[in-house]
Amino acid sequence: MKKLFDLFLSILIFVSCSDSGGEDPIDPPIEPPVENDRPKNLEEYNATSDGLRDYYFEDGYFDIGVAIAPQTLDKPDEIALIKRHMNSLTAENAMKWSSIEPTEGNFNWSDADKIVDFAVANDLKVRGHTLCWHQQVPDWIFEDNGVEASKELVLERLKSHIAAVVGRYKGKIYAWDVVNEAIDDGGGYRNSKWYSICGEDYIFEAFKAAREADPDAKLFYNDYNATEPQKRYSIEKLLEDLISRQLVDGIGLQGHWNLDGPYLSRIRDAFDSYAALGVELQITELDINTGSANEYTSTIESKQKSAYGRYFQEFRDYKDEITSVTFWGLTDDHSWLNQPGKPNFPLLFDKNYDPKGPYFDVIDF
Ligand code: G3I
Numbered sequence: 001m002k003k004l005f006d007l008f009l010s011i012l013i014f015v016s017c018s019d020s021g022g023e024d025p026i027d028p029p030i031e032p033p034v035e036n037d038r039p040k041n042l043e044e045y046n047a048t049s050d051g052l053r054d055y056y057f058e059d060g061y062f063d064i065g066v067a068i069a070p071q072t073l074d075k076p077d078e079i080a081l082i083k084r085h086m087n088s089l090t091a092e093n094a095m096k097w098s099s100i101e102p103t104e105g106n107f108n109w110s111d112a113d114k115i116v117d118f119a120v121a122n123d124l125k126v127r128g129h130t131l132c133w134h135q136q137v138p139d140w141i142f143e144d145n146g147v148e149a150s151k152e153l154v155l156e157r158l159k160s161h162i163a164a165v166v167g168r169y170k171g172k173i174y175a176w177d178v179v180n181e182a183i184d185d186g187g188g189y190r191n192s193k194w195y196s197i198c199g200e201d202y203i204f205e206a207f208k209a210a211r212e213a214d215p216d217a218k219l220f221y222n223d224y225n226a227t228e229p230q231k232r233y234s235i236e237k238l239l240e241d242l243i244s245r246q247l248v249d250g251i252g253l254q255g256h257w258n259l260d261g262p263y264l265s266r267i268r269d270a271f272d273s274y275a276a277l278g279v280e281l282q283i284t285e286l287d288i289n290t291g292s293a294n295e296y297t298s299t300i301e302s303k304q305k306s307a308y309g310r311y312f313q314e315f316r317d318y319k320d321e322i323t324s325v326t327f328w329g330l331t332d333d334h335s336w337l338n339q340p341g342k343p344n345f346p347l348l349f350d351k352n353y354d355p356k357g358p359y360f361d362v363i364d365f
Contacts, residue, residue, distance in 0.1 A: 036364065036365070038055065038360075038363045038364060039363070040360055040364075041360065042354060042355065045354075045355055045359075045360075050084075051084035051085035051086075052064045052085040052086070052348075052363065053084075053085055053086055053087045055363045055365075056325070057087045060319075061315075062315070062319060062322050062323050062324050062325055063088040063125060063323065063324035063325070063326075064085060064086055064087060064088065064324075064325055064326075064327075065086055065087070065088030065089060065090055065125070065127060065324055065325070065326030066085075066086050066088075066089065066090070066327045066329070066330050067089075067091070067092040067129070067285065067326060067327070067328050068082070068089060068090070068091070068115065068329075068330060069091075069092055069093065069094070069334070070091075070094055070111040070112075070114040070115055072330065072334075073114060073115070077353045078330055078331075078353070080353075081331075081349060081353050082122075082124075082330065083122060087123075087124055087125060088124060088125040088127060088324060089115055089118070089119045089124050089125070089126050089127070090126070090127045090128075090129050090284070090326050091111070091115045091126075091128075091129060092129075092328070092329070092336075093136065094112045094114075094115060095112045095128055095129055095130070095165065096129070096130060096133065096135075096136040097131075097132075097133070097136060097138060097161065098136045098137060098138050099111060099112070099136070100112060100161075101161055101164070102138055103138070104140055104157070107164060109168065116169055116172050116173065119172075120172055125174050126169070126172060126173045126174065127173070127175045127176075127177065127282075127284065127324070127326060128165075128166070128169065128173040128175065128176040128177065128217075129176075129177045129180075129284070130176075130177040130178070130179075130180040130222060131161070131162050131165065131166070131176060131177070131178050131179070131206060131210060132158060132162070132178060132180065132194065132202065132203075133179075133180040133181060134181065134190060134192035134193065137193075141154060141157050141158075141193075142154060142193045148197065149197065150197075151197055151198045151199075151201070154194070154198055154202070155198060155201065155202065155205050158194075158202060158206055158209065159205060159208075159209040162178075162206060162209035162210050162213060163209055163212070163213045166209075166210050166213035166214045167213045167214070169214075170214040171214070171216070173214075173217060174217060174218060175217060175218040175219075175220060175249075175250070175282070176210055176214075176217055176218070176220065177220050177221075177222035177252055177284065178206050178207050178210045178219045178220060178221065178248075179202075179203050179206050179207065179221055179222070180222045181222070181223050181224065182194075182203055182221075182223070183223060183231055183235055183238065184231075185225055185228070185230070185231055186230060186231075187230040187231055187233060187234040188234070203238070203242075204241075204245065204247065207219055207242060207245075207247035207248060211246075211247055218249040218250055218280065219247065219248050219250070220248070220249065220250040220251065220252045220280075220282065220284070221235065221238065221242065221248055221250075221251055221252065222251075222252030222254065222284055223235060223251075223252070223253070223254065224254040224256050226251065226252075226253040226254065226270060226274075227262045227266045227267050227270040228262070228266070229266075232269075232270055232273065232274075236273060236274070236277065239251060239274070239277050239279060240277065243277060243279065248279060249279060249280055250279050250280035250281065250282055250323070251274045251279050251280075251281055251282070252282050252283075252284035252285075253270065253281065253282070253284065254284050254285035255284065255285055255286035255287070255311075255325075255328075256285060256286075256289065256328070257286070257287070257288050257289070257307070257311065258288065258289050258291075258307075259288060259289070259290065259291065259300070259303040259304060259307050260303075260307075264310060264314055267314055268314065271314075271318045271321060271322075275318070275321040280322075280323045281318065281321045281322045281323070282322065282323055282324040282325070282326070283315065283324070283325040283326065284324075284326050285326065285328040286311075286325060286326060286327050286328060287327065287328045287329060287335060287347055288304055288307050288308060288311075288346050288358075289337055289346050290304060290344055290345045290346060291344075292342070294342070294343060296332075296350075300345065301356070301357045301358070302357070304345070304356075304357070304358045305357045305358045305360075305361045306361070307358075308348070308358035308359075308361050308362050309358070309364070312325075312362045313365070316365060327347055327348065328346075328347075329346070329347050330349060331349045331351055331353060332344070332345045332346065332347050332349070332350055332351060332356075333350075333351040348362065
């Protein structure tokens, strides 16, 4: 009888722990909202000029940032939204290798300069994104007269690119995503051109070059799914190695999340274990994917309100470890998640620049 009971118990435990979506059984209940005088709806929002930066950055929590295209800065409504809500900017694409150095030695600074100049003029911080990634990277780096380039040549190109880019924005860009997404979801090194030609050395050389080019800039390793245990352990190992060489200051958890996950327990475990290494934590690319529905229905809105509400409650709980939270886009219609004919609604502002329901949950504390 005892055996039968044990078997039943283990099946019960297995079923309740499996990662099948839905509510996490070990997540604590969300705290009841506290009374505050912050806007609760659009009318109250329009009656004040306060924004996210007031509730978070000015109140001692963390920076609030947004990733933008340079064209955003031609639009008065978008500029107004940035100034009201943000104190930090990231270039969504303009600082990636293929944008800045599409052919060897020919640098195209105009888009990146536009964002940095705007930030400097408006007293906003800038996170640099990203110096070394497997996407948006031109083929010429890995080629040499029609054959694959040697490891020495690839590393030489990597170092001189980083010296040029970080050097140009020295003192203006306070933090860099130096290496992006070098670990795959299984926990191994991603089999990119960087890795197949250089092995893991490219990671260390990239960080070294960034450190040399601007010793005062904070250097980040940035990745998605950084809360998932298998990947997290490998990121931790990499961070430990970089820390022992004094080459890294922080971990960027991208935060391309969903209505149902990651579970708060996973997020918390990840925050705890990265923080235990002594590095800064930043949420670098936050958005909450609303899935395949073509409309922002009230059901989706209410799920997204609850998701944004609980993620930000978690960020606030870790305010001593988290130094910045950046949204990956300003308004829903500018998100990378939109596909032709398949809209997504992942951000806090709609296409009319108005705050959506989840905005009020983010500021309700
Ligand atoms: O600029 C060209 C334009 O000239 C051309 O007409 C058009 C046609 O497709 O493409 C334009 O380039 C696109 C670029 O975004 C700018 O809009 C690229 O095709 C498109 O691939 C590129 O997508 C970007 C993606 O990274 C690249 O993989 C997204 O905007 C950007 O949000 C996304 O950001 C990444 C982070 O850097 C790293 N973490 C994941 C995140 C989401 O994928």
